[in-house]
Amino acid sequence: MLKKFIIYTDGAARGNPGRSASGYEIYENGKLVAGDVFYNGVNTNNFAEYNAVIKALEWCVKNSDPDKTEVELFSDSELVIGQLRGEYKVKAPRIKPLYRGAVELLSKFKKIDFNNVPRENNGISRVDKKLNIFLDKIEMGQISG
Template sequence: MIEVYTDGASSGNPGISGAGIYIKTSGKIFEYALPLGMLSNHEAEFHAVIKALEICKESFPGEILSFRSDSKLVVDVIDKDFTKNQTFLPLFEKIKEEASNFPHFFIKWIPEKKNHHADQLARKAIRMQ
């Protein structure tokens, strides 16, 4: 099982945004700080999950994925399999599409203080722009 921590951050809302992805597997750590351009904070959170799924598809195909995010909004949308927000809907559809490449995809909400690594990577991605 692959443990994936994601975080999206924006400097301003909307503002320059970044995604932080922290992956733990078989005693190894993988870290990604990905610039996202101008987005709202919520959009950045969705994009962080999408980018992490794309990385996992390439690097860990066929694995069981256990995601963690400090975004209640993203976790709730995925858990409830529903959003009527037209901005988030295409992002949610992309998450479902990417997650379908794996035998199992789980996502769990965690408090911000337990998502420190992904948060630092997201902030680094903002500084990179």
């Protein structure tokens, strides 16, 4: 039976570069099956966006038979979606290995769809809110980065 994961990813950096975090939510049949928010240290927003995509795809590979799985990826990063679609070149040296890692993971799946959506998209806004709460707690010293 064919599986389908719906993935919402986001990355944030307070300053660019600055304290950064990545997050994702993964849905199957309308149910949240996985999600995470994690600290990236001092990095760029693009690094955080890519790291979210990679961690979400790693979860999908680990928890499915990828050649029998479809993935629909939603991100508010026009750059990341454009690069993964092959529409934009990857120029930043620090991003190239992340891009290659994402492409390698994507190649494992039966089908992949990319969706560049505004931050106001419900899935993206949920992840974005979690990222900002997480970064606020780091800045207030409530959790360590």
